[in-house]
Structure formats: structure tokens, C-alpha cells
Amino acid sequence: MSEVRGYSTKVRSHGVVVVGGGIAGVSVAAELARDGPVVLVEGEDELAKHTTGRSAASYIPGHGAPPARALVAASRARFDALADEAGHPFLRPRPVLHVAHDEDEERTLREEMLPLAAVTELTPDGAVARWPALRRDLLRAAAVVEDAQDADPLGLHQHYRRALRARGGEIRTGAPVTVIARHGESWRVGLGDDHLDTDTLVLAAGAWTDRLLALAGAAPVGLRPLRRTIAIVRVPEGAPVRRDDPFVVSAGERWYAKPEGEHLLVSPSEETPAEPGDPRPDELDVARALEHVNAVTTLGLRSVATSWTGLRTFAPDRSLVIGDRPEHRGLHLFAGQGGSGIETAPAAAALAAAVIRGAAPPTDVLAALADQGTTLDALLATRLGAATGPR
Ligand SMILES: Cc1cc2nc3c(=O)[nH]c(=O)nc-3n(C[C@H](O)[C@H](O)[C@H](O)COP(=O)(O)OP(=O)(O)OC[C@H]3O[C@@H](n4cnc5c(N)ncnc54)[C@H](O)[C@@H]3O)c2cc1C
Numbered sequence: 421m422s423e424v425r426g427y428s429t430k431v432r433s434h435g436v437v438v439v440g441g442g443i444a445g446v447s448v449a450a451e452l453a454r455d456g457p458v459v460l461v462e463g464e465d466e467l468a469k470h471t472t473g474r475s476a477a478s479y480i481p482g483h484g485a486p487p488a489r490a491l492v493a494a495s496r497a498r499f500d501a502l503a504d505e506a507g508h509p510f511l512r513p514r515p516v517l518h519v520a521h522d523e524d525e526e527r528t529l530r531e532e533m534l535p536l537a538a539v540t541e542l543t544p545d546g547a548v549a550r551w552p553a554l555r556r557d558l559l560r561a562a563a564v565v566e567d568a569q570d571a572d573p574l575g576l577h578q579h580y581r582r583a584l585r586a587r588g589g590e591i592r593t594g595a596p597v598t599v600i601a602r603h604g605e606s607w608r609v610g611l612g613d614d615h616l617d618t619d620t621l622v623l624a625a626g627a628w629t630d631r632l633l634a635l636a637g638a639a640p641v642g643l644r645p646l647r648r649t650i651a652i653v654r655v656p657e658g659a660p661v662r663r664d665d666p667f668v669v670s671a672g673e674r675w676y677a678k679p680e681g682e683h684l685l686v687s688p689s690e691e692t693p694a695e696p697g698d699p700r701p702d703e704l705d706v707a708r709a710l711e712h713v714n715a716v717t718t719l720g721l722r723s724v725a726t727s728w729t730g731l732r733t734f735a736p737d738r739s740l741v742i743g744d745r746p747e748h749r750g751l752h753l754f755a756g757q758g759g760s761g762i763e764t765a766p767a768a769a770a771l772a773a774a775v776i777r778g779a780a781p782p783t784d785v786l787a788a789l790a791d792q793g794t795t796l797d798a799l800l801a802t803r804l805g806a807a808t809g810p811r
Contacts (some may be wrong), residue, residue, distance in 0.1 A: 435459065436776070437609050437618040439597050439632060440625035441467035443573065443761050446580040447769035448624055448754045448776070453587035455777060459616060460589060461609070463596030468577050470698070471626050471761065474730030476650060476676070476687065478667055479569040479763040480516050481538035486792040487739040487799050491764035491771070494788035498766030499571075502579060510576045511569035514678065517542070517550050517666040520561040521716055525671040529561050533671065539563050551668050552660040553717040561671075568667060570678075573762045580769075600636040607636070607750055622752045622776060627696035627731045629741075629755040638748045641741055641804055643756060645731040646691040649705040652683045654723040661719070675712035683725055686713050694731055701727040734758040735804070740768055743775040743801045752776045753801045775800070 438449040441462030449460040464470075479499070483492055503509045518533055520526040533539045540563060547562035548554050584591065592611070599610025600621070607621040623632045627645035634640060655661045667678035670689070677686045688708040710721045735741050735756035744752045754772045757764065771785045781796055789795055797803055 435618070436620040436622060437461060437607075437616050438622040438624055439609070440623070440628070441591070441593065442470060442472035442624070442626055443468070443577050443580070443765050444626065444754050444757055444769075445622075445624040446577055446584060447765045448622060448772045449589055450580040450584040450587065451769045451773035452622070452776065453584050453589040454773075458584065458587075458589040459618075460584060460591045461595050461597060461611065461616070462591070462593045465594045467581065467591070467593060468574060471730045471732065471757075472573055472577055474650070474728050475571075475573050475762055476667075476678070476685065477571045477573050477762065478514070478516070478678075479511055479571045480667075481565055481567050482533070482536040483763065484758070484760045485738045486794040487789065488758070488760045488764055490788040490792040490794060491740065491767045491785065491799075492760065493791065494767035494782075494785045495764055497784065498770065502576070502766060505583075506575075506579050508575070510572045510579070512572075514568060514570045514664075515550070515666045516565040516568040517547060517668045518563045518565070518671045519547060519554065519559060519668060519716070520671040521558055522560065522672075525674075526561045529563055529671040533563055538565050538567060540566065550666050553665075553719050554668075555716055555718060558716050563671075564666070570667075571762050576762065576765060580765075597632060597635070600632060605749075619750050620752065620776065621750060622754055622772075624754040626755065626757070626761075627694075627733045629733070629753065631696060633751075633753075636748065636751055638745060638751060641753065641755065641801070642736045643733050643741075644736075645694050645696055645733045647694045647699050647705075647729050648687060648690060648732050648759075649701045649709065649727060649729045650685055650687045651701070651706045651709050651727040652680055652685055652725045653710065653721045654725055655682065655684055656720050656722070659719050670712070670716075675709055677713050684713075684719075684721065686710065686721070688712060691732070696731065699729040699731060701729045705729070732757075732759045737798075739798050740764065741801050741804065742768070742772045742799045745801055745804075771799070 435457030544559040630640035686709040741756040
């Protein structure tokens with residue numbers, strides 16, 4: 421780690437500096453701005469250009485590893501509170517239908533999903549009644565999460581952005597962080613010709629977070645960006661698809677499908693390792709999504725209206741990564757949101773802000789963690805150890 425010298429601009433001491441303008445960055449910045457000045461720094465000219473703008477926009481109780489599941493649960497009431505603030509909802513009901521088409525999927529459904537409180541078994545006939553496009557003859561087992569919702573990721577992002585500004589926060593776009601160095605007791609964050617000095621630096625840069633840790637001379641978390649593709653497909657005339665159909669997910673996470681306006685949103689649910697960046701869809705992944713859905717339905721999907729790919733970024737244990745590394749005072753992480761960065765945002769941001777400020781963690785989050793049989797330690801960055809190398 422080196423000291424930065426020779427900057428021509430005047431040295432300014434800022435409040436908290438948050439790097440990354442996706443949902444992680446804006447949500448934690450808005451929470452931190454309740455207590456003091458915050459500057460949010462985003463490398464792109466616009467916010468939410470990467471993973472946050474590319475999700476499937478769902479909120480699913482019971483989704484993810486236990487710590488994420490707890491944050492999903494604790495976010496529910498917080499989504500409602502945010503809706504009251506904004507004057508419009510960020511969630512709309514859309515049950516999730518889990519379907520099993522072979523022995524492995526049926527085992528997963530019975531052993532991993534049905535024990536969850538949010539998940540209820542359905543008969544195959546019951547599942548077909550919920551989604552008439554399914555072929556009854558191929559279906560082995562099914563379950564439903566009645567309380568699942570469609571989320572509004574960009575609306576939520578915009579709400580946090582507004583809240584950040586209203587609380588006096590500053591947002592800088594087109595400002596990629598290129599240097600992070602110790603400057604006395606502070607961190608100096610280099611932005612091309614300019615820089616910011618801060619005692620509290622929060623890295624909330626999704627797939628890029630390990631690269632920023634490397635800039636700071638800190639050990640990486642071992643974050644793994646994994647590609648996932650979504651295609652929006654035209655529904656053939658006369659096909660049994662309704663706008664209020666459920667979000668249908670294969671129990672083995674091989675595909676999913678849900679209505680998107682008059683079209684259908686489908687994904688092959690792939691998890692292909694990738695470098696941080698701006699991935700584009702691979703035609704084979706798009707074709708695979710259609711193939712999977714066509715194999716178990718009567719839909720005969722053929723025509724793709726548009727498609728995109730995003731990076732879901734996971735820590736080695738698939739839990740979010742919140743808080744500091746004690747050996748790098750003032751350097752904090754809010755990363756590893758994986759496939760749950762939207763559905764966990766309200767609770768995760770409140771928790772992260774409390775941990776970063778050294779305040780008591782929100783009691784609703786602690787209660788939700790206990791309900792899931794887990795603890796705060798499962799989320800704290802310190803669990804990853806100081807000497808963790810690349811994995
Ligand atoms: C196909 C798909 C489906 C998904 N479905 C769901 C879902 O249904 N529900 C759900 O909850 N989640 C879902 N997710 C996951 C969710 O979208 C992510 O967890 C979330 O968007 C991650 O947000 P983020 O802010 O961490 O990352 P990002 O949105 O990627 O933001 C990181 C930001 O950091 C910036 N940055 C990087 N390096 C620098 C630098 N050096 N200087 C300045 N800025 C920098 C980047 O430009 C970027 O804007 C899905 C994801 C995908 C890809």
C-alpha cells in the first residue's frame with residue numbers, strides 16, 4: 421500500500437465515500453446519509469447500468485442461503501415502509517411455482533424447499549391449474565411460495581437515489597476509482613485528476629469489489645461473478661399465458677419463466693464464471709432457455725424480442741459481505757449480493773450502515789437472522805479472515 425502524493429487539486433476531507441452506483445451503493449449511501457455527509461462515486465456515466473439494471477425483479481421468501489433468506493424476510497416490512505415514503509409500492513404479488521421434472525429435482529423440492537416455512541406443496545394437477553402451459557404428463561412434483569412478489573429494482577434504486585440527495589448526499593458519475601491509498605489516518609480515493617479523502621470508505625462495487633480491494637492493498641474476498649442470461653420471448657398466438665401467471669422456477673434451477681407484459685421472461689439459470697465487465701448474451705444460453713421451457717410446456721416458444729446477461733457476484737459461502745477488515749481501518753465492504761441484491765436491499769442496507777457506523781444492528785434484522793438459525797457473524801466481512809487469498 422502506498423501513499424499518494426503530488427495531486428494538484430486541493431485536499432478535501434469528505435464524509436463517507438461509497439464506491440458503486442448499483443442498488444448496493446445507493447441503498448447503503450442513502451442509509452449512511454441519515455447521519456452525516458456521503459459522496460457516492462460511480463465509474464459509469466449513469467447509475468445502475470450493470471447488474472442492478474439486469475435482474476429478474478423478484479422477491480422470494482425463503483430464497484438463498486440462510487443469512488440472505490433472513491435479509492429477504494426482514495426486508496418485507498421495510499419495503500412497505502419505503503412504499504409509504506415514496507407513495508407507490510415496490511412489490512406486487514406474484515407467487516412462485518417450483519416444478520420438479522425428474523428424480524433429482526423432486527428430491528431437491530422435497531428435501532430443501534418444502535421444509536421452508538414459505539413453501540407449500542401442490543399436487544401436479546394443482547400446479548397445472550396455476551400455470552396451464554405446463555405438460556401434466558411430465559410433471560413429478562410442485563410447490564408454491566404464495567407470498568412471493570415482483571419487485572421494482574429501478575424504482576427502488578431511484579427512491580434510494582432521491583433519499584440520498586434529499587439527505588444532503590453527493591453523487592458523482594463518470595468517476596471511476598483508479599487509486600485507493602492510505603493518506604495518514606485516512607483513505608485517499610483517486611478519481612483521475614481528482615481525489616477524495618475519507619476516514620470511511622465503503623466498497624459496494626458488485627463484481628469489481630475484489631479489484632478495488634487489490635487497489636487498496638487488501639486481501640480479496642474471493643468474490644465470483646457468475647453470468648446469468650434473460651431472454652424476453654414472444655408468446656405464440658393462442659398459447660395459454662396470462663399476465664398474472666406465477667413466476668415458474670425449475671426446482672433444480674435449470675430454467676425459469678414469468679410473464680413480462682405481453683411477453684414471457686425466460687432464463688436458463690446458468691452460472692458461468694466471468695470476469696467483471698459488461699457481458700453480452702451468448703446465443704446458446706438464450707437457445708437453452710427456450711429449449712428447457714419448451715420441453716416441459718405446450719408453449720412452442722421461438723421468437724426472442726430481446727435478451728441480456730448480468731453478473732451475479734457471490735462470496736465463497738454465498739453470504740453477503742458486510743463491514744470491515746480490522747487490519748484496514750476505515751475500509752468497509754458491502755458486496756456479494758449474488759442473486760438477492762434487490763430482495764435483500766432494504767434490510768441489508770440498514771444493517772450495513774449500522775455496522776459501518778459502529779451502531780447497534782437493527783433488531784428486526786437480528787430477529788430474522790435468529791429465525792433462520794443463523795447469526796450476524798455469517799454476514800460480517802471479518803468472517804472471511806485477514807489472510808484470505810484469491811480462491
Ligand atoms: C439475470 C439476473 C437476475 C437476477 N434476478 C434477481 C432477482 O430476481 N431478485 C434479486 O433480488 N436479485 C436478482 N439479481 C441480483 C441483483 O441484480 C444483484 O444482486 C444486484 O443488482 C447487485 O447490485 P450491486 O450494486 O452490488 O452491483 P452493480 O449493479 O453491478 O453495481 C456495481 C457498480 O459499481 C461500479 N463500479 C465498479 N468499479 C468501479 C470503480 N472502480 N469506480 C467506480 N465505480 C465502479 C459499476 O460501474 C457498477 O455500477 C439478478 C441478477 C441477474 C444478473
